[in-house]
Amino acid sequence: MIFRLDERLLFPDPTLAEDDGFLAVGGDLSTNRLLLAYQNGIFPWYSEDEPILWFSPHERFVLFPEELQVSKSMRQVLRSAKFSVTLNTCFNDVIEACAAAKREEQDGTWITADMKAAYNNLHKLGHAHSVEVWHAGKLVGGLYGVQIGRVFCGESMFSKMSNASKTALIWLCQTGQYHMIDCQVHTAHL
Known part of the structure:
Protein backbone atom coordinates (compact mmCIF):
# COMPACT_ATOMS: atom_id res chain seq x y z
CA MET A 1 0.00 0.00 0.00
CA ILE A 2 1.38 3.41 -0.96
CA PHE A 3 0.71 6.16 1.56
CA ARG A 4 0.23 9.58 -0.01
CA LEU A 5 1.05 12.53 2.18
CA ASP A 6 -0.83 15.82 1.90
CA GLU A 7 -0.52 19.16 3.71
CA ARG A 8 -1.32 17.58 7.09
CA LEU A 9 1.72 17.08 9.26
CA LEU A 10 1.63 13.32 9.80
CA PHE A 11 3.24 10.10 8.64
CA PRO A 12 1.97 6.52 8.59
CA ASP A 13 3.31 4.08 11.16
CA PRO A 14 6.94 3.31 10.10
CA THR A 15 6.36 -0.41 10.73
CA LEU A 16 4.10 -0.36 7.65
CA ALA A 17 7.04 0.39 5.34
CA GLU A 18 7.65 -2.00 2.46
CA ASP A 19 10.53 -4.48 2.57
CA ASP A 20 12.91 -1.93 1.03
CA GLY A 21 11.85 0.69 3.59
CA PHE A 22 9.63 2.72 1.26
CA LEU A 23 6.87 4.26 3.37
CA ALA A 24 5.18 7.22 1.71
CA VAL A 25 5.17 9.69 -1.15
CA GLY A 26 4.43 13.41 -1.24
CA GLY A 27 4.29 16.09 1.40
CA ASP A 28 7.00 18.71 1.59
CA LEU A 29 10.43 19.36 3.06
CA SER A 30 9.30 21.88 5.66
CA THR A 31 11.26 22.08 8.88
CA ASN A 32 8.37 20.69 10.94
CA ARG A 33 7.80 17.75 8.58
CA LEU A 34 11.50 16.88 8.45
CA LEU A 35 11.85 17.00 12.23
CA LEU A 36 8.74 14.85 12.66
CA ALA A 37 10.12 12.40 10.12
CA TYR A 38 13.51 12.06 11.83
CA GLN A 39 11.87 11.75 15.26
CA ASN A 40 10.05 8.71 13.86
CA GLY A 41 12.97 7.11 12.01
CA ILE A 42 11.81 8.35 8.59
CA PHE A 43 13.89 10.21 6.02
CA PRO A 44 13.41 11.56 2.48
CA TRP A 45 15.29 9.85 -0.34
CA TYR A 46 14.48 10.59 -3.94
CA SER A 47 16.01 11.94 -7.13
CA GLU A 48 15.42 15.00 -9.27
CA ASP A 49 12.15 14.86 -11.22
CA GLU A 50 10.59 12.43 -8.70
CA PRO A 51 8.04 13.22 -6.03
CA ILE A 52 9.33 13.27 -2.45
CA LEU A 53 9.75 9.67 -1.29
CA TRP A 54 9.96 8.79 2.40
CA PHE A 55 11.74 5.73 3.80
CA SER A 56 12.02 3.90 7.09
CA PRO A 57 14.03 0.68 6.66
CA HIS A 58 13.04 -2.16 8.97
CA GLU A 59 16.71 -2.85 9.66
CA ARG A 60 18.81 0.24 10.30
CA PHE A 61 22.53 0.57 10.10
CA VAL A 62 23.50 2.34 13.31
CA LEU A 63 26.79 3.05 15.02
CA PHE A 64 27.33 3.37 18.74
CA PRO A 65 30.18 5.85 19.25
CA GLU A 66 31.39 4.23 22.45
CA GLU A 67 31.97 1.01 20.48
CA LEU A 68 34.11 2.70 17.82
CA GLN A 69 37.31 0.81 17.08
CA VAL A 70 39.86 2.83 15.17
CA SER A 71 42.43 0.86 13.21
CA LYS A 72 46.12 1.28 13.96
CA SER A 73 46.73 2.90 10.57
CA MET A 74 43.87 5.34 11.10
CA ARG A 75 45.15 6.22 14.58
CA GLN A 76 48.45 7.12 12.92
CA VAL A 77 46.62 9.36 10.43
CA LEU A 78 44.79 11.11 13.27
CA ARG A 79 47.98 11.59 15.33
CA SER A 80 49.86 12.97 12.33
CA ALA A 81 47.76 16.16 12.39
CA LYS A 82 47.49 15.83 8.62
CA PHE A 83 43.91 17.06 8.92
CA SER A 84 42.17 19.69 10.99
CA VAL A 85 38.50 19.33 11.85
CA THR A 86 35.80 21.93 12.41
CA LEU A 87 32.11 21.85 13.22
CA ASN A 88 29.45 23.89 11.43
CA THR A 89 31.84 26.33 9.76
CA CYS A 90 30.67 25.78 6.17
CA PHE A 91 27.54 23.64 6.15
CA ASN A 92 26.51 24.63 2.63
CA ASP A 93 29.96 23.77 1.23
CA VAL A 94 29.73 20.31 2.81
CA ILE A 95 26.26 19.59 1.42
CA GLU A 96 27.37 20.82 -2.03
CA ALA A 97 30.44 18.57 -1.91
CA CYS A 98 28.29 15.62 -0.86
CA ALA A 99 25.92 16.28 -3.76
CA ALA A 100 28.84 16.47 -6.21
CA ALA A 101 30.54 13.30 -4.93
CA LYS A 102 30.59 10.38 -7.36
CA ARG A 103 29.37 7.09 -5.93
CA GLU A 104 29.72 3.73 -7.64
CA GLU A 105 26.34 2.47 -6.49
CA GLN A 106 24.25 5.33 -7.90
CA ASP A 107 23.80 7.56 -10.91
CA GLY A 108 23.72 11.24 -10.07
CA LEU A 122 17.52 23.05 9.39
CA HIS A 123 21.15 24.07 9.93
CA LYS A 124 20.26 27.73 10.44
CA LEU A 125 17.73 26.62 13.07
CA GLY A 126 20.33 24.46 14.87
CA HIS A 127 18.96 21.03 13.87
CA ALA A 128 21.46 20.04 11.15
CA HIS A 129 25.22 19.98 11.57
CA SER A 130 28.31 19.50 9.49
CA VAL A 131 31.77 18.23 10.28
CA GLU A 132 34.47 19.62 8.02
CA VAL A 133 37.90 18.13 7.40
CA TRP A 134 40.66 20.40 6.13
CA HIS A 135 44.09 19.84 4.63
CA ALA A 136 46.39 22.75 3.84
CA GLY A 137 43.46 25.16 4.15
CA LYS A 138 41.22 23.27 1.72
CA LEU A 139 38.01 21.41 2.49
CA VAL A 140 38.82 17.77 1.67
CA GLY A 141 36.13 15.82 3.49
CA GLY A 142 33.14 16.00 5.72
CA LEU A 143 29.67 14.91 6.59
CA TYR A 144 26.31 16.38 7.53
CA GLY A 145 23.17 15.19 9.27
CA VAL A 146 20.29 16.00 11.58
CA GLN A 147 20.45 15.93 15.36
CA ILE A 148 17.47 14.54 17.26
CA GLY A 149 18.31 14.59 20.96
CA ARG A 150 21.48 12.51 21.38
CA VAL A 151 21.04 10.78 18.01
CA PHE A 152 22.86 12.01 14.92
CA CYS A 153 21.03 11.03 11.74
CA GLY A 154 23.77 10.99 9.13
CA GLU A 155 22.72 12.10 5.68
CA SER A 156 25.85 12.06 3.55
CA MET A 157 29.61 12.31 3.59
CA PHE A 158 32.32 13.04 1.05
CA SER A 159 36.05 12.67 0.70
CA LYS A 160 38.40 14.35 -1.75
CA MET A 161 41.43 12.85 -0.03
CA SER A 162 42.06 9.42 1.40
CA ASN A 163 40.83 9.07 5.03
CA ALA A 164 39.15 12.49 5.12
CA SER A 165 35.58 11.24 5.54
CA LYS A 166 36.77 8.61 8.03
CA THR A 167 38.38 11.41 10.02
CA ALA A 168 35.06 13.28 10.07
CA LEU A 169 33.15 10.23 11.28
CA ILE A 170 35.69 9.34 13.95
CA TRP A 171 35.76 12.94 15.16
CA LEU A 172 31.95 12.96 15.38
CA CYS A 173 32.01 9.72 17.39
CA GLN A 174 34.65 11.07 19.75
CA THR A 175 32.78 14.28 20.63
CA GLY A 176 30.74 12.41 23.23
CA GLN A 177 27.59 14.25 22.11
CA TYR A 178 25.78 11.25 20.65
CA HIS A 179 24.56 7.92 21.95
CA MET A 180 23.91 6.69 18.43
CA ILE A 181 24.63 7.59 14.82
CA ASP A 182 21.86 6.51 12.45
CA CYS A 183 23.49 5.76 9.10
CA GLN A 184 20.10 4.65 7.70
CA VAL A 185 21.34 1.96 5.32
CA HIS A 186 24.49 -0.15 5.17
CA THR A 187 27.28 0.90 2.83
CA ALA A 188 30.61 -0.75 2.22
CA HIS A 189 32.41 2.46 3.21
CA LEU A 190 30.77 2.61 6.63
Whole structure:
Protein backbone atom coordinates (compact mmCIF):
# COMPACT_ATOMS: atom_id res chain seq x y z
CA MET A 1 0.00 0.00 0.00
CA ILE A 2 1.38 3.41 -0.96
CA PHE A 3 0.71 6.16 1.56
CA ARG A 4 0.23 9.58 -0.01
CA LEU A 5 1.05 12.53 2.18
CA ASP A 6 -0.83 15.82 1.90
CA GLU A 7 -0.52 19.16 3.71
CA ARG A 8 -1.32 17.58 7.09
CA LEU A 9 1.72 17.08 9.26
CA LEU A 10 1.63 13.32 9.80
CA PHE A 11 3.24 10.10 8.64
CA PRO A 12 1.97 6.52 8.59
CA ASP A 13 3.31 4.08 11.16
CA PRO A 14 6.94 3.31 10.10
CA THR A 15 6.36 -0.41 10.73
CA LEU A 16 4.10 -0.36 7.65
CA ALA A 17 7.04 0.39 5.34
CA GLU A 18 7.65 -2.00 2.46
CA ASP A 19 10.53 -4.48 2.57
CA ASP A 20 12.91 -1.93 1.03
CA GLY A 21 11.85 0.69 3.59
CA PHE A 22 9.63 2.72 1.26
CA LEU A 23 6.87 4.26 3.37
CA ALA A 24 5.18 7.22 1.71
CA VAL A 25 5.17 9.69 -1.15
CA GLY A 26 4.43 13.41 -1.24
CA GLY A 27 4.29 16.09 1.40
CA ASP A 28 7.00 18.71 1.59
CA LEU A 29 10.43 19.36 3.06
CA SER A 30 9.30 21.88 5.66
CA THR A 31 11.26 22.08 8.88
CA ASN A 32 8.37 20.69 10.94
CA ARG A 33 7.80 17.75 8.58
CA LEU A 34 11.50 16.88 8.45
CA LEU A 35 11.85 17.00 12.23
CA LEU A 36 8.74 14.85 12.66
CA ALA A 37 10.12 12.40 10.12
CA TYR A 38 13.51 12.06 11.83
CA GLN A 39 11.87 11.75 15.26
CA ASN A 40 10.05 8.71 13.86
CA GLY A 41 12.97 7.11 12.01
CA ILE A 42 11.81 8.35 8.59
CA PHE A 43 13.89 10.21 6.02
CA PRO A 44 13.41 11.56 2.48
CA TRP A 45 15.29 9.85 -0.34
CA TYR A 46 14.48 10.59 -3.94
CA SER A 47 16.01 11.94 -7.13
CA GLU A 48 15.42 15.00 -9.27
CA ASP A 49 12.15 14.86 -11.22
CA GLU A 50 10.59 12.43 -8.70
CA PRO A 51 8.04 13.22 -6.03
CA ILE A 52 9.33 13.27 -2.45
CA LEU A 53 9.75 9.67 -1.29
CA TRP A 54 9.96 8.79 2.40
CA PHE A 55 11.74 5.73 3.80
CA SER A 56 12.02 3.90 7.09
CA PRO A 57 14.03 0.68 6.66
CA HIS A 58 13.04 -2.16 8.97
CA GLU A 59 16.71 -2.85 9.66
CA ARG A 60 18.81 0.24 10.30
CA PHE A 61 22.53 0.57 10.10
CA VAL A 62 23.50 2.34 13.31
CA LEU A 63 26.79 3.05 15.02
CA PHE A 64 27.33 3.37 18.74
CA PRO A 65 30.18 5.85 19.25
CA GLU A 66 31.39 4.23 22.45
CA GLU A 67 31.97 1.01 20.48
CA LEU A 68 34.11 2.70 17.82
CA GLN A 69 37.31 0.81 17.08
CA VAL A 70 39.86 2.83 15.17
CA SER A 71 42.43 0.86 13.21
CA LYS A 72 46.12 1.28 13.96
CA SER A 73 46.73 2.90 10.57
CA MET A 74 43.87 5.34 11.10
CA ARG A 75 45.15 6.22 14.58
CA GLN A 76 48.45 7.12 12.92
CA VAL A 77 46.62 9.36 10.43
CA LEU A 78 44.79 11.11 13.27
CA ARG A 79 47.98 11.59 15.33
CA SER A 80 49.86 12.97 12.33
CA ALA A 81 47.76 16.16 12.39
CA LYS A 82 47.49 15.83 8.62
CA PHE A 83 43.91 17.06 8.92
CA SER A 84 42.17 19.69 10.99
CA VAL A 85 38.50 19.33 11.85
CA THR A 86 35.80 21.93 12.41
CA LEU A 87 32.11 21.85 13.22
CA ASN A 88 29.45 23.89 11.43
CA THR A 89 31.84 26.33 9.76
CA CYS A 90 30.67 25.78 6.17
CA PHE A 91 27.54 23.64 6.15
CA ASN A 92 26.51 24.63 2.63
CA ASP A 93 29.96 23.77 1.23
CA VAL A 94 29.73 20.31 2.81
CA ILE A 95 26.26 19.59 1.42
CA GLU A 96 27.37 20.82 -2.03
CA ALA A 97 30.44 18.57 -1.91
CA CYS A 98 28.29 15.62 -0.86
CA ALA A 99 25.92 16.28 -3.76
CA ALA A 100 28.84 16.47 -6.21
CA ALA A 101 30.54 13.30 -4.93
CA LYS A 102 30.59 10.38 -7.36
CA ARG A 103 29.37 7.09 -5.93
CA GLU A 104 29.72 3.73 -7.64
CA GLU A 105 26.34 2.47 -6.49
CA GLN A 106 24.25 5.33 -7.90
CA ASP A 107 23.80 7.56 -10.91
CA GLY A 108 23.72 11.24 -10.07
CA THR A 109 22.70 12.54 -6.68
CA TRP A 110 19.66 12.36 -4.46
CA ILE A 111 20.64 15.68 -2.85
CA THR A 112 18.34 17.89 -4.91
CA ALA A 113 18.20 21.69 -4.85
CA ASP A 114 15.08 21.47 -2.64
CA MET A 115 16.88 19.17 -0.22
CA LYS A 116 19.87 21.50 -0.05
CA ALA A 117 17.58 24.42 0.78
CA ALA A 118 15.64 22.42 3.38
CA TYR A 119 18.76 21.13 5.17
CA ASN A 120 20.43 24.55 5.07
CA ASN A 121 17.30 25.85 6.80
CA LEU A 122 17.52 23.05 9.39
CA HIS A 123 21.15 24.07 9.93
CA LYS A 124 20.26 27.73 10.44
CA LEU A 125 17.73 26.62 13.07
CA GLY A 126 20.33 24.46 14.87
CA HIS A 127 18.96 21.03 13.87
CA ALA A 128 21.46 20.04 11.15
CA HIS A 129 25.22 19.98 11.57
CA SER A 130 28.31 19.50 9.49
CA VAL A 131 31.77 18.23 10.28
CA GLU A 132 34.47 19.62 8.02
CA VAL A 133 37.90 18.13 7.40
CA TRP A 134 40.66 20.40 6.13
CA HIS A 135 44.09 19.84 4.63
CA ALA A 136 46.39 22.75 3.84
CA GLY A 137 43.46 25.16 4.15
CA LYS A 138 41.22 23.27 1.72
CA LEU A 139 38.01 21.41 2.49
CA VAL A 140 38.82 17.77 1.67
CA GLY A 141 36.13 15.82 3.49
CA GLY A 142 33.14 16.00 5.72
CA LEU A 143 29.67 14.91 6.59
CA TYR A 144 26.31 16.38 7.53
CA GLY A 145 23.17 15.19 9.27
CA VAL A 146 20.29 16.00 11.58
CA GLN A 147 20.45 15.93 15.36
CA ILE A 148 17.47 14.54 17.26
CA GLY A 149 18.31 14.59 20.96
CA ARG A 150 21.48 12.51 21.38
CA VAL A 151 21.04 10.78 18.01
CA PHE A 152 22.86 12.01 14.92
CA CYS A 153 21.03 11.03 11.74
CA GLY A 154 23.77 10.99 9.13
CA GLU A 155 22.72 12.10 5.68
CA SER A 156 25.85 12.06 3.55
CA MET A 157 29.61 12.31 3.59
CA PHE A 158 32.32 13.04 1.05
CA SER A 159 36.05 12.67 0.70
CA LYS A 160 38.40 14.35 -1.75
CA MET A 161 41.43 12.85 -0.03
CA SER A 162 42.06 9.42 1.40
CA ASN A 163 40.83 9.07 5.03
CA ALA A 164 39.15 12.49 5.12
CA SER A 165 35.58 11.24 5.54
CA LYS A 166 36.77 8.61 8.03
CA THR A 167 38.38 11.41 10.02
CA ALA A 168 35.06 13.28 10.07
CA LEU A 169 33.15 10.23 11.28
CA ILE A 170 35.69 9.34 13.95
CA TRP A 171 35.76 12.94 15.16
CA LEU A 172 31.95 12.96 15.38
CA CYS A 173 32.01 9.72 17.39
CA GLN A 174 34.65 11.07 19.75
CA THR A 175 32.78 14.28 20.63
CA GLY A 176 30.74 12.41 23.23
CA GLN A 177 27.59 14.25 22.11
CA TYR A 178 25.78 11.25 20.65
CA HIS A 179 24.56 7.92 21.95
CA MET A 180 23.91 6.69 18.43
CA ILE A 181 24.63 7.59 14.82
CA ASP A 182 21.86 6.51 12.45
CA CYS A 183 23.49 5.76 9.10
CA GLN A 184 20.10 4.65 7.70
CA VAL A 185 21.34 1.96 5.32
CA HIS A 186 24.49 -0.15 5.17
CA THR A 187 27.28 0.90 2.83
CA ALA A 188 30.61 -0.75 2.22
CA HIS A 189 32.41 2.46 3.21
CA LEU A 190 30.77 2.61 6.63
